Amino acid sequence: MKRLAWIFPVVVTVVAAALFLHEASLRLPIGMWGNALASPTSMDELILVYGTFPRAAVALVAGAALGLSGALLQQLLRNPIADPSTLGISAGAQLAIVVATLFFPEFLDGNRTFVALFGAGAAAAIVFTLAARRAFEPVTMVVSGLLVGVTAAAFSAALTLAQGEYLMSLVTWNGGSLSQQDWSVFQSLSVEFAIAAILSALLLRPLLLLGLGDAGARALGVNLVGIRFAVAAVATALAGFVAAGVGLVSFVGLAAPALVRGMGIRRPAMVVAMSPVAGALLLFLCDGLVQLIASSAGETFPTGAVTALIGGPLLLWLLPRVRTTDLHEKPALMVRPLPFRRGLPLFLLAGMAIIILALAVARNGENWIMLDLNQIADLAPLRWPRLLAASAAGGLLALTGAILQRMTGNAMASPEVIGVSGGAGLGFAAALTFWPLGGALTQLAGAGAGALVVMALVLAFASRRHLPADKLLLAGIAIGSLSSSVLAALMAIGDQRSWQILAWLGGSASTATAGTAMLLAAIAVVGLMVSLFFTRWLAVLPLGAPVARSLGVSVPVSRIVLLLICGIATGAASLLVGPLSFVGLIAPHIALRAGFVRSGDHMTASFLLGAVVMAFADFGARTATFPYELPLGLFAALVGAPYLIWLVARGER
Template sequence: MNGNNSKESSSGLTWQLIGIFGGGIAALFVLFVLSLGFGEAKIPAGTVLNGLLHRQDVMEHNLLWDIRMPRTVIGILAGAALAAAGALLQTITKNPLASSDTLGINAGAYFTVVLGLVFFPALQQQFPFLLAVAGGLLAALAAYLLSGGKSATPVRLALSGMIVSLVLGAFTSAIHIFKQTETQNLFLWGAGSLIQLDWDGVRYAWPYVLVLLGAAMFAGRQFDALELDESTARSLGQRVGLTRALGLAISVLMAAVVVSVVGPIGFVGLVAPHLVRLSGIRKHSLLLPASALWGALLITAADTLARVVRSSVGEMPVGAVMALIGAPWLIWLVLTKMKNISGSSPGQSSMSVGGAALRMRFVPTVILMTVLLLAIILVSLSLGGTRIPLDELLGSLVGKGEGSYSVLLNLRLPRTLVAACGGIALAVSGVLIQSAVRNPLADASIIGVTSGAGFAAMLVMVAWPAMTIAMLPFAAIAGGAVAAAVVFSLAWHRSLNPSVLILLGIAVSAVGSAGIQIMIVKASLYGASSYIWLTGSTYGRSWDQFYSLFIFLLILLPLAYYLGRKFDLLGFGDDSSVGFGLPVRGTRLYAMILGVLLAAGAVASVGTIGFLGLMAPHAVRMMIGHHTRRSIILSGLFGGLLLVIADTIGRTVMAPVEIPSGLIIMLIGAPYFLFLMYRSLIRKG
């Protein structure tokens, strides 16, 4: 009987291998031919095969070999490297969501390559690979350590990687804005592009990819041991720490090679290994080459699709197409394969990030923050290209000042008030969203609202530029609402589990970001005002925008305050909250809806500003502890204060050149947020 079972098992594995390797190679060959045939000039499949076997000095064959072949081959190499790196990272972290993009490796490599190109061109020219490796390795270590290392949950690792990517993205955006001329050609590459003008990229990449993939397969048995419990692996004589270090090194090197040639491309390292693992293959001597094969297949399919659906303007970046393919896969993975996602227990979802609250008295703190906000608004109004003396400023505000100053104030005052209201909206949105998902590391950008609102607004800017002013707020609110609705509806059957919400939000955010990338590349918006708006800007804001945002706050803030006591109960965990008689799912939904509307309204007025909805609630919790109603008031004041300060710095420090407010907030928020992650890790330990 056992013999029959063994035969059946062996037969099943044989068919799995035939399906994975035979089917994969056949599909890759078909896509290879299609990839060579599609482009601005279509080449029939017969001509492609004839050109491959019998090259002649004719236009079609030269186009095939000199332009399209390098592009297709670099795609195969990139897909293989990223997929194998993802498979290794999932093994060494024991985390199904690990890949080179979720660990921030792609973002780190991209940042150091851009940095090198602008500030160290000679170094970048000589050692592009070393710069990419350094950035990728530091990013991976930061994400891994901040997530808690070996004890990290999938949610925490995904959040840590996204945060590290956001931090590095903030600094990369700063370089793009300050060095527009030098970095303009990097935008397409930064969205992931396989376009090759010759064979140089292939010649550079293929030795690294093949040697590293071979090394990983050679060490397959050591990586197999990592699937066991650590104590068991050690008892079998395995050097677990050394094996993990080797796996991380190989993964970072492979991802860095890819980024240095074709830019950051996400989701390949997440999707391909899971496809292979679903077939039942577990041994790394088979898992790694199978993942590499299906990674190559995925990128070739994405690149071919980008050329098939190309418009009159041009084709989509392959990185954006891969995000559109990979995000639904992540959603499916979260909803069907990750049954026991952590995060529903009180301990997993504590709103504290370490350290005791300062226990500041509420009323004096509110008075102090209000006075500070008013003072900063006055300072902001007096500063700029033309300074306004304080006595003239106060006189102009009551209609008794000099006429020229009154005209100037009519430009500065609505802008400053929009900044204050936008900061209030984003900060209160952060309070509500963090309460809803019971995670102190969440805000509108984490659950996809910011990218959804940004994509919808960008779509209006590109498609109907004449209607931008009138349509922008409605488009942003609609985009944010649609993104949130998708996340909520998908998570509804999982009782709006906080961790499920966050993971689905990351997937939806990737789709929105891909859409934004496509818009920027297609409409050549690299240095345009719409790109500046995407980084968060209060430039040129008028009274109309202030009135609309103010009315928005006037309606939503009292509602949020009224429901604050119910939102407090969400922090006790689902079981305890139900015991208190709280309808958990409905209350969480109310908090999310209010948070989403506030965030979308802010995006419509001041663009996509990150980190503010994270920083303000955290700072307030450190002052007074966890109290939703008080947090709404204090966080709103603190958020308004931060954005007015950012706006003031942005238009004065390099006048007449303006730095977008969102960029200032990102540069302040990035180190602060890493500090928060570190504190939460210390608390966990």
């Protein structure tokens, strides 16, 4: 068996080398390479020496760096699904470089590595701080990292969308392009990787002693805090170096150690030593496939977008192998039940305040002004459709979040987190690809179908594997990561779909018309009314499948019906808001904390609260940076992300 296992790396090496030789020989016959290397003169020789060869070299060293980073993180955290992508480190570096490119371009020139290291370090610090409250428990660690990464990626997309002059260059860089014009990136990455490899070798023995447990390692003289900080710093720096050099290359650090273990290597020292080799071969192979597709089909994809496609399936495969640490659970949240009729006046007052803000308040560039009745009447036809559409979208997402949290028994479930919004994005992209002239209804149908399919896949996978609620959350995030990878690859093509997908990622209510707003509002009202027919199901399902069956509830039927509601609601709302707003997460939590604990009251209160939050987000997105408009999903995330981080820090998941 071990002999057969070693066939795989040999085949990968041969295929990757063959792809490289094929691509390079298309540029210049192999027999002429010697003259080209000695003194390149023609255009083909220059491209070969300063483009093709450096690209292959960068792929090897970047893959090695990511492989080593992933192996260090997995050994440090004793977690097989830890890597710079799943812990949000690469996304933090990406966000820092996007911000520097857009707002501090002079500083970025010559300080790109420093900026990437700052972003990667900040993301790592947030994730490690969140997970420290639960002793770096593996599921908590990865949930924190993936959510921080998703948030950072959403901010990057929204900022990119807001700066059209940088659009396609940032989209390509965000996808992880390995194209080179000289040997400078390879030289810098090689030096950085060599230094990190030497430091890793020095830290390897105390790192392996951590596997004995804190008490055993401390008894052998290991400085636990110092070693953990040093190893995390080396792994984070490696991810930052790669991000600064070639952009965002995802999941190589996850795949490389998994491939090494798949070959039968179990000794931790050998896994760390061989992971850079596996990472180098994997990225080299992926880049060869990208170039083969480009030369035969005429479409160019950044290599990082292609490597990201392996992340979702690989996470799902590794998920059952993640250990779960038994920790002291927090007691259930105790609140005094509040009848909905007592909370209704508060929702009415909040709704009236939002309507007044949206219709009667404006900015003239410097100051806030109150419009008179004539001005309100003149602007109302432009403002009420987007206000109604935003409210309806917020209500639908919050309703979906309440249903998902009750159906799965997971307080962190929401359309954004459990992969439903990512599925809506895939459906939206499919509608644009196969029915480009279909219009809004076709896009709505595609988004709804995508959301429904992804939600069904997540629940089917979780049911078959008997995954607990925490790992169900990871399964949803894994499928969401795969969806984001497909969208990134489509955006990198650079055609009209890129603009439409990028606009959807940011979310905007500016395109809402009276017709689309009324349609979305009708869907929202009908969705709420239909959901209220199933209050008994949602009151029983959190008690578990055996209890639900004993009370006469058909678990498969109830899940299918509720899935239909969630899929349609998320698909309709995501067309306006985009994939990330966190309204579907925060509104049900706030409603529950306010005392709306009965299933019907919880859904209704969540719906109204989500409508209010998203309507306010539309007002803020329209006025905060006037005359420029922020993406609606971004502004909503500015409210939701801090609340999400607070929930994870408190261990309420």
